[in-house]
Amino acid sequence: GDDSESAGGGSGPVTLRLGYFPNITHAPAVVGVEKGIFAEKLGSDVKLETTTFNAGPSAIEAIFSGALDATYIGPNPTVNAFSKSKGEAIRVVSGAASGGVALVVKPGITSAEQLRGKKIATPQLGNTQDVAIRYWLKEKGLKTTKEGGGDVTIVPQENAQTVETFGSGAIDGAWVPEPFVSRLVNAGGKVLVDERDLWPDRKFVITNLIVSTRFLKAHPDVVKKLVEGQVAANEFVNGKPDEAQQAISGHIGKITGKPLDLKLIKQAWPTLEFTNDPIASSLKTGLDHAVAVELTKPVDLDGLYDLTYLNEVLKSGGRPEVSLP
Amino acid sequence: MASDTLTTGPRTDAEITGLDALDLAGREQGLSRLRRLWSATWPKLAALGLALAVWQAVVWTGWKDPWALPGPGPVFADLGGYLLSPMLWDGLATTGRRAAVGFAAAIAVGLVIGLGVARVRVLRAALGSMITALQTMPSIAWFPLAIILFQLSEEAIFFVVVLGAAPSIANGVIHGVDYVPPLLLRAGRNLGARGVNLYRYVIAPAALPAIVAGLKQGWAFAWRSLMAGELLVVIATRTSIGAQLTYARELSETTRLIAIMIVILVLGLVVDSAFGAADKAIRRRWGVLDQAGQ
């Protein structure tokens, strides 16, 4: 716990401990680290330490215990961390990515109605994708239950396992994020629903950047620089996609021991949009959907977003500001 | 000769029973049941109290935010609710059933492999050290194979549990059979026990203590494999302790996570004391109760 205190101490060089996943939906983070964008924006006064995670819980635990100051993370753990700490532990300071989620099914299935009696996987009970498919099915008049009953059986399981089970025929489809969408497609699947089509402006949050409230209070200036880095990274990603893809592949290779197939990245790329807007409305709506399908109780999200720095950065760069709904 | 002046007749029954009485005198003693119970219980309570006090003290220092490290108060409040909710009991029912079935399967597999390896020289050379090496294979490595073989059925979970626990059990059987005193085997054969009868009357009961030790060890592996394996097939109709543990973590419900840990620890204690009782009963019957345990 002492490290976090020293981070808040103020005197001497500040260390920013940043987390992210070696994953395509975390492209801005990966590119920002790989290309030294964060280091450049943070300047020499701030020491950057990065840690990778392969799942949300560890990252949130690290934030909670003061081992991490900021992390890129999906909407689901964001909401959990916020509500479990009674709105105290974290703030979303920027968006990072949107889109990149789809329902992939066996080729024979062409309509929602045909999903009746089928098994569809989601990454985790009650997470955004899980809620999304339940809500979508509900709108199509198909019932699902939390217990796996109803017209369509929802099977929450790890994404890695989804590829295995889809290949072995144990499931008929999956509502998953990239790169698993592309992997399932390569394994003979077919995209039935691109989740972007269900959202206004085809935009919904898949990755955003959160910082611990304590760090935000102690070092607002550092957070601002971090957000500058994020904005710059997104610019890079959107401006030089080829170079960004190359960087992602290489960086993931360094961490996982095997470079991520460049073809796969290129295949997934068009379904993703790298935007600084955290698309707060989609988070809120997602939550409403979750309540509608009886997976969560209503959560008060007031105070989750702190976009002042983002807007300062955007404004100073002459870009349009983002606003909360 | 002095000996002529002494009695020389055959031993009287009094001498035999006298010797027996002297030999057996002062063998068994013991504290009263109540005192034993108390002296076994208070240190546990004290340890528990101490642990709680330290925990509470750490929380009071404010070292970590309450959502990172909740205090005993909220945890026990949550545990109370959890204990009253059907969720725990449904989960326990599912997990308990899986543990029972998986462990039973592991026992069957472990017994067969153990007996095979113990009795067949070639199998021993071929599989002997493989058995222990398998123990170091993490459960997750078996997941793909489990799915290939059993799809998304509970059998996949059992498969992982069996692979986790069977090696320990087999090792227990091998150890037990190896150490059956050869004298007992010869005595059994001389008394007319051959083939299956030799197993029934001599080898199986003689190997029992080692087998129980193997089962106990196997249980720890089985349970850990089960906790991981329950994520393999999340059958939503059936909530399970393993899934609840992971979800508590994924939803950052630290309070619930600790509550589940307490439940697991209590289960572990219960199972351990069941094995301990079995072990003690056998040792007592066998007459090899350890000095320290008395």
Place this chain on the structure above:
Amino acid sequence: MASDTLTTGPRTDAEITGLDALDLAGREQGLSRLRRLWSATWPKLAALGLALAVWQAVVWTGWKDPWALPGPGPVFADLGGYLLSPMLWDGLATTGRRAAVGFAAAIAVGLVIGLGVARVRVLRAALGSMITALQTMPSIAWFPLAIILFQLSEEAIFFVVVLGAAPSIANGVIHGVDYVPPLLLRAGRNLGARGVNLYRYVIAPAALPAIVAGLKQGWAFAWRSLMAGELLVVIATRTSIGAQLTYARELSETTRLIAIMIVILVLGLVVDSAFGAADKAIRRRWGVLDQAGQ
């Protein structure tokens, strides 16, 4: 009296050495080293060959798609590349170092707790069954605590490894100390060994075989905990076997996954035979080499 006609003098040295010679005759025998090695090796090779043949046969039936279940060919090709890549060796170095440090820490903790519980009656009552109960706690349950205590450092991994392995080691120590023959203790005390000397000269060496058994068991737990724990803190510059295993799975690289499983199995075999050799050496010195192993 007939006895008067016979020799009655004190025993000659010839009688003593004659008795000794008769007592010791025909004690040691053995096959040649080479034949022993061969007879220990061929069944392993045969088992390996058989396993490969079955695997290949299953793949040839086309039962599963090759990406779900790759055949030995691609796997060994991949294994070859893996063996030549720095990735495996870097991973092994990192994981090996962590295993060594974590296991060493577990030994230290296990020894201290084991000795405490074995010698202090109150500690035994308080912690005895807790130790075994802890073995059933899955590693993942400790992750939050590990992060709270050690942040995102390697210590967090060690913490998980220690919690996994120390109970087994402590149990080995307790078992060993419990079963030190009281006769040896009394002999040691009569020869002048008290306090620390009693531990050094009598208790420690007498408990050694049980401690080694505990270490062996502990290793399996340590390794499994490490495989899980290495995901806790993925340090970008240091690839590790545990991380590689999980990533191979996440990236659905079944070929690589099986290659890593083979590496883990081989490691398991190597470590097991190291423990086996230690155990055998001790047993041989102690003179309790099992009948079956000869």
Place this chain on the structure above:
Amino acid sequence: MTSTTTTRRSATGSVALRGVTKVYGRGANAVLALDGVSLDVAPGEFVCLVGASGCGKSTLLNLVAGLDRASGGEITLDEGVNPGLMFQEPALFPWLTVEGNVEVPLKLRGLPRAQRRERVAELLRTVHLADFGRKRPHELSGGMRQRVALARTLALDTPVLLMDEPFGALDAMTRDILHDELERIWTERRLTVLFVTHNVREAARLADRIILLSSRPGRILWSTEVDVPRPRRIDSPEVSAIAAEVTDRLRTEVGRHGQ
């Protein structure tokens, strides 16, 4: 080496060995444990085999008991006789009570339960352990355990008793008492006993005939009839005199290996 044949004649309790040979191991490691031992034991005779360590006493008993096969020669037992074997250790099954132990051979012979019970009670009375049927072996003293083992062997209802240093591990007083007991049972049941011991005094106390075996290879060296009337006492001068004589021959044999 010709293989052994174990012929069975119709009568009770006689044991005959003709040129029995036993080799352990092969090639350079071969040990000639018994070398052409011939011996006739009459029904009801009490024969003690005496000899130093490793002279093949246990080997001989194992061959007669059928637990091992001879390398050559012939062992003849009466038709249907399955000799009972007792060891230095009681070799009781620790997981069974005293009764359970004695019951094992009866169970294996398929006796019905009621009959078994009766027989067990009778056997326990024979060895003065009627009150200890429900105890476990570890609750008994060494001498009592050896008596249970005797009862268990008697439960085989065999006329031939093979005893391999059965009292070697007992203290002197208990041993004295068991000598009396064994003598009584032997007389009552007209058993043939082949009794192995290191203890020359014990042999002189019990035997009709003492046979001295040589060591490496095991051969019959010498034998003597013991003509002391029964009941005998182990401290008696007659028994002591015989013991002294056998001791001296044994010493000479042992001394031969010390040079």
Place this chain on the structure above:
Amino acid sequence: MTSTTTTRRSATGSVALRGVTKVYGRGANAVLALDGVSLDVAPGEFVCLVGASGCGKSTLLNLVAGLDRASGGEITLDEGVNPGLMFQEPALFPWLTVEGNVEVPLKLRGLPRAQRRERVAELLRTVHLADFGRKRPHELSGGMRQRVALARTLALDTPVLLMDEPFGALDAMTRDILHDELERIWTERRLTVLFVTHNVREAARLADRIILLSSRPGRILWSTEVDVPRPRRIDSPEVSAIAAEVTDRLRTEVGRHGQ
């Protein structure tokens, strides 16, 4: 119950017990193992304690050895004397070689290495095991192990030897040989020996004086000087006669508990 005092006088090898009492356990479970035992052993005397099971023989030796505390009475040893204790089992450390075992008491006394080596070699010669120093205990026979244990106890360089049925587990022939050895060492070193045995013949073979203890509670019942000249032979009529007498007294004592 007054507590015991263990006074140490300056001289060699005498042992004196005054009204020594030992109670095990408390309350209803208390066992009076020794009840007011008084005994004087002169330096260089060989005293055998004989008695049935549980009469407190081992208890008495443990008290003299200082491994346990008496509940009452007084035990007096000469200044600086630490009696050596030998048990029925050799109690060798299986992880050490024969040499290593004999070396332990020397190490514990802090002797330098060179001196230790010399001493070990000498002691092994004393027990006729000079060639077996590098063997491990399990490679030896029972008799040889017991001789190593004797050498290890002698390494304590103590004038008082306490022996608790040291030859009880050995076969008769080996025991006979060890009797000779012990007698020789006892004479050479002028040791005081307190020797516990169940075996009346053994006592008659070895002792200057035989002391018979009663059982429950343990008291001195009777004692006798053994006037047979040495060297003695265990089969000799004189030894047998004394043995027979002690046996009868012992039997009577045992029979008393059977009624």
